[in-house]
Amino acid sequence: METIWKQAEALKKELAARRRDLHAHPETGWTEFRTASMIIKELQRLGYEVHFGAEVVAEGSMMGRPSAAELEACAKRAVSEGADPELVARMAGGKTGVVGILDTERPGKTVAFRFDMDCNDVEEDKTEAHRPVVEGFRSLHEKAMHACGHDGHVTIGLATAKLLKENQGSLQGKIKLIFQPAEEGVRGALAMADAGVVDDVDYFFGGHIGFKCTQADTLVTMTDGFLATTKMDAVFHGVPAHAGAAPEEGKNALLAAAQAAISLSTISRHSQGSSRINVGVLNAGTGRNVVPDIASMKIETRGGNTEINDFMVKEARRMLQAAADLYDVKVEISLAGGAPASVYDKELAEEIAALVQEKCGYANVLTYVDMGGSEDCTYFMDRVQKRGGKAAYLMYGTPIAAGHHNSHFDFDEEALWKAAATLAELAIKYSA
Numbered sequence: 001m002e003t004i005w006k007q008a009e010a011l012k013k014e015l016a017a018r019r020r021d022l023h024a025h026p027e028t029g030w031t032e033f034r035t036a037s038m039i040i041k042e043l044q045r046l047g048y049e050v051h052f053g054a055e056v057v058a059e060g061s062m063m064g065r066p067s068a069a070e071l072e073a074c075a076k077r078a079v080s081e082g083a084d085p086e087l088v089a090r091m092a093g094g095k096t097g098v099v100g101i102l103d104t105e106r107p108g109k110t111v112a113f114r115f116d117m118d119c120n121d122v123e124e125d126k127t128e129a130h131r132p133v134v135e136g137f138r139s140l141h142e143k144a145m146h147a148c149g150h151d152g153h154v155t156i157g158l159a160t161a162k163l164l165k166e167n168q169g170s171l172q173g174k175i176k177l178i179f180q181p182a183e184e185g186v187r188g189a190l191a192m193a194d195a196g197v198v199d200d201v202d203y204f205f206g207g208h209i210g211f212k213c214t215q216a217d218t219l220v221t222m223t224d225g226f227l228a229t230t231k232m233d234a235v236f237h238g239v240p241a242h243a244g245a246a247p248e249e250g251k252n253a254l255l256a257a258a259q260a261a262i263s264l265s266t267i268s269r270h271s272q273g274s275s276r277i278n279v280g281v282l283n284a285g286t287g288r289n290v291v292p293d294i295a296s297m298k299i300e301t302r303g304g305n306t307e308i309n310d311f312m313v314k315e316a317r318r319m320l321q322a323a324a325d326l327y328d329v330k331v332e333i334s335l336a337g338g339a340p341a342s343v344y345d346k347e348l349a350e351e352i353a354a355l356v357q358e359k360c361g362y363a364n365v366l367t368y369v370d371m372g373g374s375e376d377c378t379y380f381m382d383r384v385q386k387r388g389g390k391a392a393y394l395m396y397g398t399p400i401a402a403g404h405h406n407s408h409f410d411f412d413e414e415a416l417w418k419a420a421a422t423l424a425e426l427a428i429k430y431s432a
Ligand SMILES: [Zn+2]
Pocket: 147, 148, 184, 404, 405
């Protein structure tokens, strides 16, 4: 029988076309209506059991959701661009997560793969130096671009779905393909994890194209060094007053926020590992002669492990409250995103490498790369690992035209079929 590697290679053209369609129609976090609609239809066509909307997205855990008006406008646009209106209606409020299940009804393990679907809030380059312009698949949406490669991830997911269907006889147990909204800003995974989509999973695999592996024809079987992170918004509410006639009647929200910004940067370092804090945005005040009654800031913390990040968050909350108390104003703190760290599983990394070397045709297979950033896939990984399952985060090597999130970003579509073949092989091995 033809190897999966060969079967995947034969899909090369189809995958490039799918990726380019997605690239031209990028959708930002929680608005992936067209993308999800297409995924649902394709999974159903292939014969998967498909769950989506409120079934797989816990509303209370959705972080950083756009306004109702924005969601509505994006849903309309999706329908005008070919999404199924009935499916879009069932994803109302931005519940665009999708889970496809292939149950062999044979005894075995449950193996899950996760693919993120959202784009970046980036205006794509318009010049002839950019391949998507030259080859006609530049983003059709203003200030939205697949600049991280998640168009590639969706493509890999659907190609894996197809390969698994073609090789269903070699599978055991149950396979779950998880398509996740809103990875950018680490906002979407928690809502799907809290909906329980990985609670029955024995083996979990996430992955990314490019990033720390920009070498063609290369696979990294395990990524380490995910930083735990929390994104918070803080809004200070004071009392406005005439700055000349009655300043003593005012309560100054701007000063409280300014004090907080400085205090936050003085949170103690942690002896157990690295930590970060950043106040990235601070807006305050309404007019030159008014005691400012409103100030808002966007903050993020990170930690080398979840405990360190929790420490940073606890200290940040304390300092925000202390700054508010100092100026007698109120502070409202809300969660805008977050992700835990994950545990590097050396044994699994090496086992995957051995499998891939036997079954796939990569020129290079590496077992370790350092992420040095955050990815909310760790919500799933953490949950699976805590329940006794195993998890890995792969990296699919590809040269990139510019860094991730850059308006010139592009990648080599060769990485797509190779990734799909890899995941199909993992499904066969770990479902047994
Ligand atoms: Zn990204």
